[in-house]
Amino acid sequence: MSENGLGRAAPLIYTLTFLIVLFLLLPLIFPIVLSISDTPFVTFPPKGFTLEWYGKVLQDADFTSSFSFSVLLSTTAACGAVLLGTPTAVGLVRLSFPGKGVIQALVLSPLIFPSLVTGIALLRLFSSIGSNDAFLNLWIGHVLVTTPYVVRTVSASLVVVDPGLEEAARTLGAGRFTAFWRITRPQIMPGLVAGALFAFVTSFDNYAVSMWLFDASHVPLPMMMLSLISRMFDPGIAAIASLMIFFSLFMVLVLERLAGLRRAMSF
Amino acid sequence: MSLDLTEGSRPIPVVAAASGVAARRRRLLPAFVLLGPVVVFFLAVFIIPVGLMVRYSFLQQMPDGTLSDTFTLANYIRLGAVDLYRNVIITTLRISLFTTIGAMLLAYPLALVIARGPALIGRAITVLVIAPLLVNVVVRAYGWRIILGNGNSGVLNWALSSIGLGPVEILYTEWAVIIGSMQVFLPMMVLPLAAAIGRIDPAVEDAARTLGGSSLAVFRRVTLPLSVPGLGVGCTLVFSLTASSFILPALLGGSFTKMLGTLVEEQILTVFDWPFGAAIATAMVLIVMAINLAYMALIERRFRSRATEAA
Numbered sequence: 001m002s003e004n005g006l007g008r009a010a011p012l013i014y015t016l017t018f019l020i021v022l023f024l025l026l027p028l029i030f031p032i033v034l035s036i037s038d039t040p041f042v043t044f045p046p047k048g049f050t051l052e053w054y055g056k057v058l059q060d061a062d063f064t065s066s067f068s069f070s071v072l073l074s075t076t077a078a079c080g081a082v083l084l085g086t087p088t089a090v091g092l093v094r095l096s097f098p099g100k101g102v103i104q105a106l107v108l109s110p111l112i113f114p115s116l117v118t119g120i121a122l123l124r125l126f127s128s129i130g131s132n133d134a135f136l137n138l139w140i141g142h143v144l145v146t147t148p149y150v151v152r153t154v155s156a157s158l159v160v161v162d163p164g165l166e167e168a169a170r171t172l173g174a175g176r177f178t179a180f181w182r183i184t185r186p187q188i189m190p191g192l193v194a195g196a197l198f199a200f201v202t203s204f205d206n207y208a209v210s211m212w213l214f215d216a217s218h219v220p221l222p223m224m225m226l227s228l229i230s231r232m233f234d235p236g237i238a239a240i241a242s243l244m245i246f247f248s249l250f251m252v253l254v255l256e257r258l259a260g261l262r263r264a265m266s267f
Numbered sequence: 268m269s270l271d272l273t274e275g276s277r278p279i280p281v282v283a284a285a286s287g288v289a290a291r292r293r294r295l296l297p298a299f300v301l302l303g304p305v306v307v308f309f310l311a312v313f314i315i316p317v318g319l320m321v322r323y324s325f326l327q328q329m330p331d332g333t334l335s336d337t338f339t340l341a342n343y344i345r346l347g348a349v350d351l352y353r354n355v356i357i358t359t360l361r362i363s364l365f366t367t368i369g370a371m372l373l374a375y376p377l378a379l380v381i382a383r384g385p386a387l388i389g390r391a392i393t394v395l396v397i398a399p400l401l402v403n404v405v406v407r408a409y410g411w412r413i414i415l416g417n418g419n420s421g422v423l424n425w426a427l428s429s430i431g432l433g434p435v436e437i438l439y440t441e442w443a444v445i446i447g448s449m450q451v452f453l454p455m456m457v458l459p460l461a462a463a464i465g466r467i468d469p470a471v472e473d474a475a476r477t478l479g480g481s482s483l484a485v486f487r488r489v490t491l492p493l494s495v496p497g498l499g500v501g502c503t504l505v506f507s508l509t510a511s512s513f514i515l516p517a518l519l520g521g522s523f524t525k526m527l528g529t530l531v532e533e534q535i536l537t538v539f540d541w542p543f544g545a546a547i548a549t550a551m552v553l554i555v556m557a558i559n560l561a562y563m564a565l566i567e568r569r570f571r572s573r574a575t576e577a578a
Contacts, residue, residue, distance in 0.1 A: 006383050007472075009482035016376040017392065023373070024399050024450060027410025030422055034413060042413065044422045084305050091301030097294075103302055106309050113317075114511035114555055116528055117548045120535065121316035124323065124545070140312050147305070205403045207514055211532070225405045229412070229518065238413070241406045248402040255401075256394060 077142035085150030150195035157191025194259030342546035439521030456501035463497020
């Protein structure tokens, strides 16, 4: 392979790459720039420097309750997705049975099916069976859209685990579950962690299902942000956006450290 | 779906000695235990609700708010025949197409660096490409509102005026939605494309270069054709996601740039016309399915025929 693999066009490609990465980062940079502006309105360029907006937002009951609700919803949804998705991955990777392809397609289909429509279908279902518990409705919707991520990452790490080890443990007298828990589980831990984190992040960012199922006392963070954009004009909203950006970047670092981003994305 | 109990069942040696229904049942038991819950869950809260929603789209809302008890295509006819709604479909397809083309052009340099650049730089670019993906879409749309803001408050117009160019009005036009969608969905193009380029043997490109091919010729004649499968996956993803988005047209398109996502939200949550909303949602699913099927038909067949030719 030649020196850098990109040939003589390397300088051009690197310049373009720099500009395109800048384009990708633009909408993350400017909310942060404006969140420290000492002006009563969001306006560019920012004037002065203040952290007052962060203080204000962190004391705002709407924001803090929405944030803790989103953390609760996403944590429980990620737990549900791991509990549902892990056995699914084990079954799909380890077993051979008729109809396996259909089940695999079924379980992964929410990844390509428009989640906006999934949300509409769930709202229709919940209103016709009279399910008014917004938390339960949101939880079901979030488990549905996050389970495929767990199935994908856990399957990817199961494929490289030697099934002979678990069989050996069973020959030595371990039960099915013990053999899985003591032998296979430690080996698929990176996939499980990646899946759980990815489920959490996906649920935390979800609006397409949430927008149909939330109610006034259960408002996930993206829905609160959406309503604030149309009625809040001071840099407080830029501060909220910045906090959400910092939180996502923190999750990026955690994912990269614990699982490797590329693997978590399964590309 | 019918469960064919013979096809694909691989007998496990120990069990194979026993025969008949009992053995088959024992063989299928682990599958029921492991996959039963997920199948029941997905049928109950995904397949059946989507089916019920599609069924709803064939009913009609009467002026007094009750539903017709006969099936009708009225909602679909309304969606296709009324100018207002037909324009929404055309706008949706146009915005999705432009976004896909734009993302395709922007994705190649990044994918080349990820797949062919030095390992450290490739990894850094991967992280920089994925990081924005984990930032909430609402937040990113808000970022674009700050940048594209009309009048003097927007970052772009401030930058233009400082070099003596007049203000532009981009926010609340289709261009704002296209720019925002390109930024939001670009990673979905870059990642499969980088994976496809990574699978090309670098020796093939080196050989082309050794034989005197210019960088452009090598890219056009070798890298580009061989990266088509990844490009197809990326285009399918970007087109589908743009066509079914809500936040981007709602926050960047304003009231004049309606897409299917904003129309369905309005019909269901404001007008309460459930059957019409269900028809719009079904149309959205059909568009996404059509683009996926088109990809499978075009790209996979082309590559299969080429593979058989080569063999």
